[in-house]
Amino acid sequence: MSEAIIKGHVGIGPAVEGIALSASDNFSTRYDLDRDRGVVSRPSHKLYGENYVGRILVLNAAKGGVASAWMLREMVQKEKAPLGLLLNDANPVMAQGAAFAQMPFMDRFETDITQFIKTGDQIIVEPALGLVRILSVD
Amino acid sequence: MKLNDLEQAMVEGAHGKAAQWAIEYQRSVGTFFDAEDFVPVRVIHVSTDRETMGDSGVEFIEGLSQLPPAERRPRSFATADFRGFDADAFKFLLPGRDLIAESAQAVAALGKLGVVTSHAYVNDHSVTAPGFGEACGYSGTPSVIYMNGIVGARCNFEAGPSSLAAFFTGRVPRYGFHLDDKRIGTHGFKLEFTPETIADWGIVGALIGRKLNSYWSVPILEVAGPKPTILDLNHMALSMASYGSTAMFHVIGMTPEAPDWKTACGGRSIDTEVVSRDAVDDFYAEWGGVGEKLDIVALSTPQLDIPEMVQIAEIFEGRQVHGNTTLLVYTPLELKEACARIGVVETIENAGGRVVHGHDFFATFAKEIREAHGWERLMTHSVKMVNICEGYGYKPTPASIPRCIESAIAGKVLP
Numbered sequence: 001m002s003e004a005i006i007k008g009h010v011g012i013g014p015a016v017e018g019i020a021l022s023a024s025d026n027f028s029t030r031y032d033l034d035r036d037r038g039v040v041s042r043p044s045h046k047l048y049g050e051n052y053v054g055r056i057l058v059l060n061a062a063k064g065g066v067a068s069a070w071m072l073r074e075m076v077q078k079e080k081a082p083l084g085l086l087l088n089d090a091n092p093v094m095a096q097g098a099a100f101a102q103m104p105f106m107d108r109f110e111t112d113i114t115q116f117i118k119t120g121d122q123i124i125v126e127p128a129l130g131l132v133r134i135l136s137v138d
Numbered sequence: 139m140k141l142n143d144l145e146q147a148m149v150e151g152a153h154g155k156a157a158q159w160a161i162e163y164q165r166s167v168g169t170f171f172d173a174e175d176f177v178p179v180r181v182i183h184v185s186t187d188r189e190t191m192g193d194s195g196v197e198f199i200e201g202l203s204q205l206p207p208a209e210r211r212p213r214s215f216a217t218a219d220f221r222g223f224d225a226d227a228f229k230f231l232l233p234g235r236d237l238i239a240e241s242a243q244a245v246a247a248l249g250k251l252g253v254v255t256s257h258a259y260v261n262d263h264s265v266t267a268p269g270f271g272e273a274c275g276y277s278g279t280p281s282v283i284y285m286n287g288i289v290g291a292r293c294n295f296e297a298g299p300s301s302l303a304a305f306f307t308g309r310v311p312r313y314g315f316h317l318d319d320k321r322i323g324t325h326g327f328k329l330e331f332t333p334e335t336i337a338d339w340g341i342v343g344a345l346i347g348r349k350l351n352s353y354w355s356v357p358i359l360e361v362a363g364p365k366p367t368i369l370d371l372n373h374m375a376l377s378m379a380s381y382g383s384t385a386m387f388h389v390i391g392m393t394p395e396a397p398d399w400k401t402a403c404g405g406r407s408i409d410t411e412v413v414s415r416d417a418v419d420d421f422y423a424e425w426g427g428v429g430e431k432l433d434i435v436a437l438s439t440p441q442l443d444i445p446e447m448v449q450i451a452e453i454f455e456g457r458q459v460h461g462n463t464t465l466l467v468y469t470p471l472e473l474k475e476a477c478a479r480i481g482v483v484e485t486i487e488n489a490g491g492r493v494v495h496g497h498d499f500f501a502t503f504a505k506e507i508r509e510a511h512g513w514e515r516l517m518t519h520s521v522k523m524v525n526i527c528e529g530y531g532y533k534p535t536p537a538s539i540p541r542c543i544e545s546a547i548a549g550k551v552l553p
Contacts, residue, residue, distance in 0.1 A: 012170055026351065030190070031380075031529045034505070042529040061351050063383045064525075065279025067190045067501075069297030074192030091353035091383045092167065092314065096300040099166045 004134045006116055008086075011106030011127030012098045018083040020121040022058035023047045024114040027087065029075070029097075030067040038080040056104075056125060057082040058117045062091040072097035084125045086113050086132065106132065139168050139311065140175045148307060154209035156202050160303035167300065168311025176309040177273045177292075177316050182216035184253060184301045185277035187501045188241045191298065196244045199302070203247035213308025214275070216253045216301070223471075223496035230492070231507045253305065267291070270394055273316055275304035280376035280440055280522075286386040287375055288368065290394035292316045295353075295385055314354070315386050321395060323358035323388050323402045325350055326410030332363035333418070335538035336373050339366060340521030341421045342413055343374035347382025349411070358388045358402045360410075365392055369443065373521070376440065380522040425524060427535040427551040431462055433513035434532075435546045436499040437539060438468030439520035446539065447477045447493075451485040453543045459490030460549025464511070471495040491546075499523065505530040517542045517551060 023046035034041035038053035062068070072094075075081035084104035087094065098105035104125045109116075109132075117123060117134060124133040147153055148161040168176070186195075202210055228237050245255055268274040268291035275296040276282050285291040294314040296304060304310050314320055327346055333339045346357050357378065366374070371389065378384035388396035396402035437450070447469055459465045467486055469477065474495045477483050483493050500523050507513070508531055516532040518524060519542055524534040535551050545552045 009170070012166060031526055033529070041531065044528065061383065062353065063351070063381070065379055065383070066185050066277050066282075066295050066297035069299055070185075070190045070192060070195045073198075073299075074194045077194045078192075089352050089354070090170075091385075092171065092294045092300070093297045093383075095167050095170045096295075096297045099163060099170070100299040 004116075006113065006132045006134070007110050008106045008113075008130050008132065009108035010130040011104065011125075012095060013084070013102050013104040013127050015124065015126045015128070016056065016084045016104045017122070017124045018054065018056045020058050020117045020119060020123050021047060021050060021052055021055035021082070022114055022117050022119045022121070024060055026061045026063040027057065027059040027085075027094075028062070028064035028068060029071040031064050035071065035075055035080055052082045053080055055082055056084040056086065056123055058086045058113055060087065060114055061089040062087055062094040066093050068093050069097035069100060072103055073101040076101045076103060086117070086125065088113050106130065139165055139173055145176060145307075145309070154211055155205055156210040157213070157306045160306040163299070164303050164307060164309075164311055168313060171311065171313040173311035173313035175312050176307075177312040178309045179214055179273050179275045179304055181268050181274050182214050182296075182301050182305045183276040183278055183281055184216050184218040184248075184305065185298045186218040186244060186248065187497070188237060188244070189501060189503050191244065195298065196247075198299070199244055199247045199251070203250040210251060210306070212252050212305050214305055216305045217256050218248050218253045219256045219278075224494050227466075227492060227494040232503060232510055234510070235503070237502070251305070273310065275301045275310050277301040279379045280372065283375040283379045283385050283387065284372060286315050286321070287388065287393050288371060319404070320354070320356075321386055322356065322404035322406070323396070324356045324408065326358045326360075326399070326403075326408050328360045328410055328412050329362050330412050331415040332361075333366070333370070335519070336370065337519045337521060337536050337538050338418055339370040339374040340377040340519070341418045341536065343377030344381040344421065344521050344525070345413055345417055347378040347380065347384050350382045350384060353383040353385055355382070355384065356386045356388070357384065358390065358396060358399070358408075360390045360399070372440065377521045380525045422536060425535050427515055427517075427533060428553050430515050430551050432460075432517060432545050432548075432550050433463065433511070433515050435463060435465045435517045435542050436468070436523065437466065437519060437542060438499045439518070439523040441468045441470050441473075441498060443469075444473055444477060447473070447482050447486070448480075449539060450491075450543060451482045453540055454485060454489040454547075457489065457547050459546045462549040463546045464513075465491035465543075465546045466494050466499060467491055468494050468498055500526045504532075508532055515551065517545055
């Protein structure tokens with residue numbers, strides 16, 4: 001057991017520690033989530049049926065359009081939000097949403113984040129430093 | 139980010155609390171994307187549909203509107219749309235909810251701020267558009283890609299809170315598609331066939347969007363046969379945005395920054411892929427449903443124009459929508475009134491369809507509507523709607539408008 005560090009671009013929001021929920025798939029709050037129940041609701045999504053509330057979501061790219069910016073804040077206020085969000089490739093909407101919700105958010109990592117971080121990993125996200133620490137690497 | 143004197147004064151609160159919030163919020167997003175500075179904008183479009191905003195969004199806008207006027211002065215012209223104002227339709231779609239009442243606070247607050255509220259979705263057609271090369275701050279997904287690709291204006295996805303911030307500051311961070319080099323095509327595609335319907339064009343967009351899978355990729359398309367219409371391109375573009383988050387595209391010989399391949403590529407060499415008829419047919423087959431009972435046909439996303447409304451009325455030829463199927467046809471209020479004057483609304487409604495105005499199917503509690511009616515199989519000509527409604531628990535089937543209407547009459551999905 002050891003700690004690993006992945007560098008990314010400086011992100012948005014406060015530092016956070018939590019359990020990762022990771023998949024090599026893309027992300028939209030409107031397309032993929034049942035925001036009332038806090039689960040991934042899109043049948044073709046690799047995290048289909050998973051409860052994301054209180055987990056740090058680790059996914060590939062932001063997809064779709066503008067809805068996520070309002071929605072992330074609403075999810076935070078209704079306690080149906082992930083603890084944080086890590087993407088290989090963000091779009092402006094996800095960054096605008098994270099800034100509006102003050103949700104920890106990072107992208108542009110030195111490696112494919114969805115391959116490096118597995119579901120269940122304990123991680124610390126430090127957006128201001130552009131770092132993610134994985135506490136449970138074998 | 140570099141700030142000029144005006145922007146620095148906004149940060150310090152000299153131009154009111156709304157501008158102070160807005161410039162700091164915009165600076166955080168601009169810094170995230172390495173923007174060097176801001177670019178002034180004249181026209182803003184604020185996405186404010188009730189489902190997306192949630193209660194927290196309404197409260198936020200109300201909070202801004204309650205500031206003294208001196209604390210919330212705008213610096214640009216803004217329209218907002220898409221809140222759901224067809225009372226009769228909502229009484230049928232969601233009997234337990236009064237969306238007009240739920241939206242009233244937000245509409246009043248937007249009006250107090252000076253945001254012009256319109257009930258037409260995709261306002262690239264309903265307001266004076268920015269010109270070629272002009273920076274703008276649009277938040278409708280289809281509007282952004284339309285402005286970038288077809289008009290040649292310059293815009294990133296400026297989602298609801300972000301465009302609202304631009305309303306107060308009169309500027310947006312200069313990154314992404316405000317920069318010359320980001321607008322250059324990165325991936326080439328050639329159509330080896332001529333799409334025949336709007337749905338075909340939507341699928342072309344979906345295939346390209348899935349392939350690129352990044353906001354920062356810019357597809358270049360070379361078409362075969364007759365040039366597509368602007369409506370064809372609009373469906374292709376919003377489908378690219380839906381399946382891949384694409385916000386900029388070129389069509390050789392059609393869009394303003396792509397007179398030829400060399401210009402569209404910025405002189406660089408790029409790989410080109412072929413989009414085939416077989417790939418489009420495979421996409422249709424992926425969603426299936428042929429022969430199944432049809433619960434709902436929703437023709438929207440974007441709302442229909444007058445020729446599409448006329449086309450639907452002509453297909454019926456005195457026939458009726460099947461009793462097992464609900465047909466919803468969406469158009470802006472102004473176009474519904476125009477269609478009523480030529481008898482089109484009456485024809486569709488006499489055939490058993492519902493002409494709905496003031497919102498769009500996917501964006502206004504489509505999941506709750508499905509649950510309220512027990513609907514499952516959905517048909518639509520909008521390939522974007524197919525993508526979204528799958529996540530809301532529908533089994534969607536993309537098809538042309540004629541096939542959708544014939545299926546609605548039959549009560550089942552026809553091939």
